[in-house]
Amino acid sequence: MVNIQTVLNILAYSVTLLGVVPVFFYIDMAPRLIFVASLICGCAFDLKERYHLHGLPPTLVSLIFFIVYAAQFSRENLVVPALNILVILLSVRLLSEKNVRNYLQLLALSLFALAGSSLLSLSMTFLLFLFLFLITVAIFLVFLTFSTFTSGQSIPSNELKKILSVSLLMPAASIPLLLLFFVILPRTQFPLWHFLNSRGGTVAGFSERVEPGAAAEVGVRKNVVFRVQSIKIDYADLYWRGIVLNTIQGKAWVRSQKRLVEEVSAGKGRVVRQTVYPEPSATPYLFVLNLPQTIYGIRVERETDYVFRSSALRGGRMRYDTISVLTDTIRGRPDIERVFYLETPVRLSARVISLAADLARRGKRDEEKISALKDFFLSGKYAYSTTNLPQSADPIDEFLFEKKSGHCEFFASSFAIMLRLIGVPSRLVGGYRGGEYNTIGGYYLITEEMAHVWVEAYLEDIGWLKIDPSEFAVNRAPPGQTPQLGLYGKLRLISDSFSYYWNQTVINYDLEKQVQILRETNALLQGVTLSFKPEKLLYALPLLIFAALFIGAIKWRRSSREERLVRGFLKKVRRKYPVAEITPATGLKELAEVLDDPDVSQFADIYCASLYRDRRLSAREFTLLREVVSRL
Amino acid sequence: MAVSGVFGWLNIHRLALHIELSDEVYDGTETFVIVTLENKKSIMPAFLIGVKLDGEWLKFNLVNRRGSESGSLALRFHGRGYSTLTETVIQSRFPINFFIRSKFFKIPESFVLFPAPRSCYAPVDPTVRNGRGESLACSRGFDGDVMKINNYTGYEPLKLIHWRISAKHDEFKVKEMADSRGQPLILDIELLPGADLNEALSCGVFLVNRYIRQNRPVGLKGGGLLLQPDLSKAHRLRLLTELALYGKHSDCS
Structure with missing residues (x-):
C-alpha cells in the first residue's frame, strides 16, 4: 500500500523545485536561504505531520518581504523583485500543512516562478524545465483528485502504477495540441479574424494588365490586400504605387519587358516612413505610398519608374519598411524614350483621332495641351461607374463619346491614349487609392476594391507628373474626404485590428517583437510602482483601514443577529469573570450554573428557550437579552 | 484542459x-x-x-x-x-x-x-376450537413430540426404536412421534387486523413470516384468490408478493 499523501508531497516538492531552480541564482541571498531552510523544515514537518508555523507569523513575514521587495520595483528591475516575493511566498507555503488549497497555491507560485525565469534567461534549459514541470503537474493534479476522492486513504501499489501511467498519457496526448497551438497555427497563412469581412464578387482588384472593356461590370471585393502602419495622411496623397504599365498591346495596357534606364529623382515633398504588411498574393510587385524612395527589410529589385519587385513576397507573409516622398512629380532628364512612350494603339476611331487633333491645336506647350484635355474631361460630364461599362470593339471610343461612364481604367487609359495622341509621353500607374485608417491599430487597411489606375504624363520641364483622370468624374467624391463608416464598418475595423495584431505579433513571429511587447507590458505595470516612495504608504493607510473595516463589516453582517448577541454576551462575561474558563464548547446553561449570576442565568434561560424550540428570538426577547448584556 | x-x-x-x-x-x-x-x-x-x-x-x-x-x-x-x-x-x-x-x-x-411486517395476532381461526394452549397434531411424523410407544412392526426407521424400553421387553418398542408441522392455516386478508388495508397487509406479512418460521404451513385467501398452505420459500415469497400487490393488480397490468 502507498500513502497517497506521501506521493502528493513528493510531487509538490518536485514541482516547487522545478519552478524555483531556474531562478535560484537570480534571486537574492535571503530568499535563497529561506527557501532552502523551508524546504528542509517543510519535509520534516510533513514527515512528522506536525506544523509549527501557522496563523499570523508566516503572513507577517510574507508581508514584510513583500513590502521590502515591492519598494525595489523599478523600470529596469521588475522581474527579480517579483521573483524574490514569489520564492518567499513559496517558502511560507512549504512550511504549512498541505491541503488541497495549499497544494494548488504551491503549484501556481511555482508556475509563476518558472515563467519568470524565461524573462531572465533565454536558455534552452527553460524548455526542459517547462516540459518536466508540465508532466509533473499533470501527475500531481491526478493524484490530488484521487486524494480528494479517497479522503487521503492509501492505495495499493498496482493501482498507483495504473494511475501513474494514465497521468503520463495526458501530457503525451497534449503534445500534438501543443504543436498545433504554438508551432503550426501561429504560422498559418489563414486569416483568423475575417469573419466580418464580406465576400464580394471576384472581378475587381489589382491587375498587371489593364484592359478596359473586358467586362460589362466589375464586382466589389473587400479582401484585404495590405496594411500599412503609418501616421494619418491626407486622402489626396493616398496613392499606393504598384506597377507602371507603359506599353499598349491591342486594347490592353501592359508592362514592357524592355529595360528602361532613366535617371530620375523624386520631386520635393514630405517624407513619410511606413511599414507595410502585405497579405499573401501572387504578385511580385510591392505597394508603396507614392512616391516610394527606399524599401528595406526585404530583398527588392528596383526599376527606374519607381516600381519595386520582390520574389520573396510570393513565399508568404512578411513585412517591409518604406520611405516615401509625398510628391506628384518624378524629375528626370529630358532624354526619356519618347518614341516608346508615344506609341498608340493600332486601331483608333476617327472620332478619337479628330478629338486629339482638335486638342493639340489648343496649345503649343505640353502643359497647355494637358490643360485642354483636362477641360475636355471636366466639361464632358463623365461619370464614374462600375456597371454598364463600355464593351464594344473600341471601348475607348464608346467611353469618350457614347456611354460617358466607366471606372478608373476607362478614365486613365483614354486619358493616357489621348495624351500620347497629342504628343505627350504618358504611362499608366496601377496600385491602390485611399485606405481605411484604423485608429486603434494606427494603420491603413487597403482592400481589393480600392484598386486604382492613374496616369503619369511627361513634361519637359517637370518630369513625370501624376494625373488622376478619375478625379474629373462628375460623381467623384471631393478630395480629402474619406467615406464615413457605419456600425458594420467600424466593427469590421475593430475585427481587422485583431487580425493585424495577430499577424504582427504571432504570424510575423520574431523574438524581438515578443520581447518588445513584454517590455511594453512591463512598462505599463511599472507605471503604478515606478515612483514608489515609502512615504506613499501613508496615503495607502486609510485605504487599508477602510478595506479592513469593509471586510470586518462583511464578516459581521454574515453572522446572524443571535450569533452576534451571544458573542457580545460571552465577551462581557469573560470581562466580568476573568478566571472562569469559557471555551467554545461551554454551554450557556453550564455557564449559568458555574457562575451563579442572575443575569447570566436569565440570558441562558431566554436564549436556550428559543434555541431548543428551534425558532428565532422575538423582538421582545432580543431587547431583553440586550439589556441583560448591557447590565453585565 | x-x-x-x-x-x-x-x-x-x-x-x-x-x-x-x-x-x-x-x-x-x-x-x-x-x-x-x-x-x-x-x-x-x-x-x-x-x-x-x-x-x-x-x-x-x-x-x-x-x-x-x-x-x-x-x-x-x-x-x-x-x-x-x-x-x-x-x-x-x-x-x-x-x-x-x-x-x-x-x-x-x-x-x-x-409491506413492512407489523406485529399482530392472528385472526380467530374457526377450525380450531381452542385458541390457546396445545394444539394436537392430527398425523404421525418424524420430528415432533413423542406421542406414544408402539411395537416395532419392521417398517419404522431404526432411529425411532426406543432402546431403553426395548431392553425391558422382549420385543422392540418404537416411539411414535407427532408431526412437528403446525396446523395449516389460511389467512384471509379481509379478516386481518389493522386500522386500514396497509396495516392489515403489514400484519399479514408478519404472520406469514412468523408461521412459516414456526414450520406452520400458511395459505392466503382474499380478493378472489386462494393459495393453499405450504412451507417452501418460493411459496412464502409468493404470499408476500400477493400481499404487496393486493388491490394493486390493476396498476401494473
Whole structure:
C-alpha cells in the first residue's frame, strides 16, 4: 500500500523545485536561504505531520518581504523583485500543512516562478524545465483528485502504477495540441479574424494588365490586400504605387519587358516612413505610398519608374519598411524614350483621332495641351461607374463619346491614349487609392476594391507628373474626404485590428517583437510602482483601514443577529469573570450554573428557550437579552 | 484542459451498471443493494467513479479494463407493490477535479416492495376450537413430540426404536412421534387486523413470516384468490408478493 499523501508531497516538492531552480541564482541571498531552510523544515514537518508555523507569523513575514521587495520595483528591475516575493511566498507555503488549497497555491507560485525565469534567461534549459514541470503537474493534479476522492486513504501499489501511467498519457496526448497551438497555427497563412469581412464578387482588384472593356461590370471585393502602419495622411496623397504599365498591346495596357534606364529623382515633398504588411498574393510587385524612395527589410529589385519587385513576397507573409516622398512629380532628364512612350494603339476611331487633333491645336506647350484635355474631361460630364461599362470593339471610343461612364481604367487609359495622341509621353500607374485608417491599430487597411489606375504624363520641364483622370468624374467624391463608416464598418475595423495584431505579433513571429511587447507590458505595470516612495504608504493607510473595516463589516453582517448577541454576551462575561474558563464548547446553561449570576442565568434561560424550540428570538426577547448584556 | 476533458469523457465511457436487490425488500426497512460497475473498455481503467443510487453514494476508486467491481449500499424504499429504482447517476471528477462528468442510467427492472411486517395476532381461526394452549397434531411424523410407544412392526426407521424400553421387553418398542408441522392455516386478508388495508397487509406479512418460521404451513385467501398452505420459500415469497400487490393488480397490468 502507498500513502497517497506521501506521493502528493513528493510531487509538490518536485514541482516547487522545478519552478524555483531556474531562478535560484537570480534571486537574492535571503530568499535563497529561506527557501532552502523551508524546504528542509517543510519535509520534516510533513514527515512528522506536525506544523509549527501557522496563523499570523508566516503572513507577517510574507508581508514584510513583500513590502521590502515591492519598494525595489523599478523600470529596469521588475522581474527579480517579483521573483524574490514569489520564492518567499513559496517558502511560507512549504512550511504549512498541505491541503488541497495549499497544494494548488504551491503549484501556481511555482508556475509563476518558472515563467519568470524565461524573462531572465533565454536558455534552452527553460524548455526542459517547462516540459518536466508540465508532466509533473499533470501527475500531481491526478493524484490530488484521487486524494480528494479517497479522503487521503492509501492505495495499493498496482493501482498507483495504473494511475501513474494514465497521468503520463495526458501530457503525451497534449503534445500534438501543443504543436498545433504554438508551432503550426501561429504560422498559418489563414486569416483568423475575417469573419466580418464580406465576400464580394471576384472581378475587381489589382491587375498587371489593364484592359478596359473586358467586362460589362466589375464586382466589389473587400479582401484585404495590405496594411500599412503609418501616421494619418491626407486622402489626396493616398496613392499606393504598384506597377507602371507603359506599353499598349491591342486594347490592353501592359508592362514592357524592355529595360528602361532613366535617371530620375523624386520631386520635393514630405517624407513619410511606413511599414507595410502585405497579405499573401501572387504578385511580385510591392505597394508603396507614392512616391516610394527606399524599401528595406526585404530583398527588392528596383526599376527606374519607381516600381519595386520582390520574389520573396510570393513565399508568404512578411513585412517591409518604406520611405516615401509625398510628391506628384518624378524629375528626370529630358532624354526619356519618347518614341516608346508615344506609341498608340493600332486601331483608333476617327472620332478619337479628330478629338486629339482638335486638342493639340489648343496649345503649343505640353502643359497647355494637358490643360485642354483636362477641360475636355471636366466639361464632358463623365461619370464614374462600375456597371454598364463600355464593351464594344473600341471601348475607348464608346467611353469618350457614347456611354460617358466607366471606372478608373476607362478614365486613365483614354486619358493616357489621348495624351500620347497629342504628343505627350504618358504611362499608366496601377496600385491602390485611399485606405481605411484604423485608429486603434494606427494603420491603413487597403482592400481589393480600392484598386486604382492613374496616369503619369511627361513634361519637359517637370518630369513625370501624376494625373488622376478619375478625379474629373462628375460623381467623384471631393478630395480629402474619406467615406464615413457605419456600425458594420467600424466593427469590421475593430475585427481587422485583431487580425493585424495577430499577424504582427504571432504570424510575423520574431523574438524581438515578443520581447518588445513584454517590455511594453512591463512598462505599463511599472507605471503604478515606478515612483514608489515609502512615504506613499501613508496615503495607502486609510485605504487599508477602510478595506479592513469593509471586510470586518462583511464578516459581521454574515453572522446572524443571535450569533452576534451571544458573542457580545460571552465577551462581557469573560470581562466580568476573568478566571472562569469559557471555551467554545461551554454551554450557556453550564455557564449559568458555574457562575451563579442572575443575569447570566436569565440570558441562558431566554436564549436556550428559543434555541431548543428551534425558532428565532422575538423582538421582545432580543431587547431583553440586550439589556441583560448591557447590565453585565 | 482539452486533453483532460477527453480523458474525463473516456473515463466514464463504456461503463455498465448492474444492480442486484435482495429477494425480500420491505417498505421502510433497510435493505442491501449490490452494485456492480463493469468497465467494458479494453484499454483504459475507469478511475474515481461515484455511483449515486436513491440519493446514496458508492465510490469505486478503480475498475480495471474489461473488469468489474462490486459494492453494496444500504437503502430504504417506501410504499408497496411494484417499484423501480429512480434514475441512477455515475459521476467522476477524473482526471483533475476541475469538472465533474456525469452519466445517467435508467434501470428498467422493477421489483416488488413488500409491506413492512407489523406485529399482530392472528385472526380467530374457526377450525380450531381452542385458541390457546396445545394444539394436537392430527398425523404421525418424524420430528415432533413423542406421542406414544408402539411395537416395532419392521417398517419404522431404526432411529425411532426406543432402546431403553426395548431392553425391558422382549420385543422392540418404537416411539411414535407427532408431526412437528403446525396446523395449516389460511389467512384471509379481509379478516386481518389493522386500522386500514396497509396495516392489515403489514400484519399479514408478519404472520406469514412468523408461521412459516414456526414450520406452520400458511395459505392466503382474499380478493378472489386462494393459495393453499405450504412451507417452501418460493411459496412464502409468493404470499408476500400477493400481499404487496393486493388491490394493486390493476396498476401494473
